[in-house]
Amino acid sequence: MSTASRLPLRCWAEIDLAVLERNLRLIRASLPDHMRYVAVIKADAYGHGLPQTAARLMHAGADLFAVANLAEAAALREIGPGWPVLLLSPLLPEEDRHVLDYDVAVTISSEAEVTRLDNAARAAGRTLTVHLKIDTGMGRLGVWYEKAPALYLKIREATHLRLAGVFTHFSSSDDDAVFTAEQRRRFLNALQACPDIDLAALLIHADNSAGLETIEVAGPFNAVRVGLLQFGIIPHAGSLLAQVQAEPVFSFHTRVALVKQLPAGTAVSYGRTCSLKRDSTVAILAAGYGDGVPRAASNRGHVLIRGKRCPILGRVTMDQTIVDVTDVPGVETGDPVVLVGHQQGEQIGLTEFSRWADTIPWETLTSVTKRVPRLYRTSLGL
Numbered sequence: 001m002s003t004a005s006r007l008p009l010r011c012w013a014e015i016d017l018a019v020l021e022r023n024l025r026l027i028r029a030s031l032p033d034h035m036r037y038v039a040v041i042k043a044d045a046y047g048h049g050l051p052q053t054a055a056r057l058m059h060a061g062a063d064l065f066a067v068a069n070l071a072e073a074a075a076l077r078e079i080g081p082g083w084p085v086l087l088l089s090p091l092l093p094e095e096d097r098h099v100l101d102y103d104v105a106v107t108i109s110s111e112a113e114v115t116r117l118d119n120a121a122r123a124a125g126r127t128l129t130v131h132l133k134i135d136t137g138m139g140r141l142g143v144w145y146e147k148a149p150a151l152y153l154k155i156r157e158a159t160h161l162r163l164a165g166v167f168t169h170f171s172s173s174d175d176d177a178v179f180t181a182e183q184r185r186r187f188l189n190a191l192q193a194c195p196d197i198d199l200a201a202l203l204i205h206a207d208n209s210a211g212l213e214t215i216e217v218a219g220p221f222n223a224v225r226v227g228l229l230q231f232g233i234i235p236h237a238g239s240l241l242a243q244v245q246a247e248p249v250f251s252f253h254t255r256v257a258l259v260k261q262l263p264a265g266t267a268v269s270y271g272r273t274c275s276l277k278r279d280s281t282v283a284i285l286a287a288g289y290g291d292g293v294p295r296a297a298s299n300r301g302h303v304l305i306r307g308k309r310c311p312i313l314g315r316v317t318m319d320q321t322i323v324d325v326t327d328v329p330g331v332e333t334g335d336p337v338v339l340v341g342h343q344q345g346e347q348i349g350l351t352e353f354s355r356w357a358d359t360i361p362w363e364t365l366t367s368v369t370k371r372v373p374r375l376y377r378t379s380l381g382l
């Protein structure tokens with residue numbers, strides 16, 4: 001162990017792997033048995049740590065992993081040589097030959113990719129597994145749905161590609177059920193227009209976490225791609241998702257580094273955005289935007305100290321955040337502080353924390369910086 005790793009922690013994240021496992025089991029239990037579970041673990045498993053998270057998810061029954069890029073696929077290969085992996089992002093041309101080294105399934109959106117990847121696979125004397133992605137209104141990856149049957153045929157003609165799945169992605173499943181239904185309809189129509197397609201032999205998937213709210217279990221859908229919900233964050237207030245009772249895996253912590261008195265009228269922290277209305281006791285916390293406390297939470301957010309909500313005063317700075325503890329008796333240097341999570345019956349949720357910074361939980365989780373160690377908990381009896 002290095003000297004630094006034996007030092008007390010100033011700001012850290014706790015990742016509860018037992019809760020992660022329970023979440024996956026709860027989500028699975030809410031779905032019909034035939035639904036395959038694609039665990040989405042891009043961006044270092046939404047900041048939770050890819051190796052630790054992937055190992056636990058595989059143990060809990062994930063069928064396939066989805067990652068954004070080849071570096072993430074390579075990291076996954078290090079820990080689980082035989083685990084099936086789907087690459088969600090398009091490949092750069094120079095990456096084509098590497099994809100064969102990692103034995104991952106590739107997402108295809110265009111004829112150019114079919115030609116390129118078929119050539120790369122032929123040159124390597126191998127067959128490459130692919131999933132056809134259909135753009136049903138997201139306007140990002142995938143072939144536009146009206147052109148999907150032609151691309152499907154092109155893949156079938158490619159001698160060194162093997163089609164293993166067809167999928168789409170919802171653009172607004174968290175707030176627009178009508179458009180989501182339209183996307184489902186476009187997707188199903190596109191599938192039907194693919195000549196001789198054997199749907200039962202393919203992985204047919206559309207639903208992300210929010211999509212589960214309106215999932216169609218009767219149609220050809222036989223897999224889901226779950227990211228946020230497995231980490232215990234409910235992407236919107238739908239009743240079905242709430243029933244799953246997933247719980248947050250991530251919590252965010254720091255310590256009080258200094259307590260001091262300041263007179264009324266003091267302008268706290270950079271920018272003179274906050275002038276104290278009364279004589280105040282403030283606590284200086286050992287975390288700032290250099291750790292992932294968003295600067296946009298300045299003068300807006302709260303933290304928990306001694307089980308009480310304490311408002312952020314002035315600007316969040318790189319290494320420090322200042323909070324008002326005038327109404328919290330006995331605050332001392334060294335006190336534990338919860339930025340996201342529970343403390344003595346009070347709680348700050350990731351969604352609330354994200355709202356202070358006008359952002360979404362996905363961005364908050366992937367904005368916790370490298371300076372912040374992740375501590376892994378592995379038992380339920382906490």
Ligand SMILES: *Cc1c(COP(=O)(O)O)cnc(C)c1O
Binds near residue numbers: 042088210225226228
């Ligand atoms: C990130 C991602 C998901 C997972 O989305 P969540 O809303 O986090 O569940 C699913 N599918 C694709 C294509 C993605 O990029």
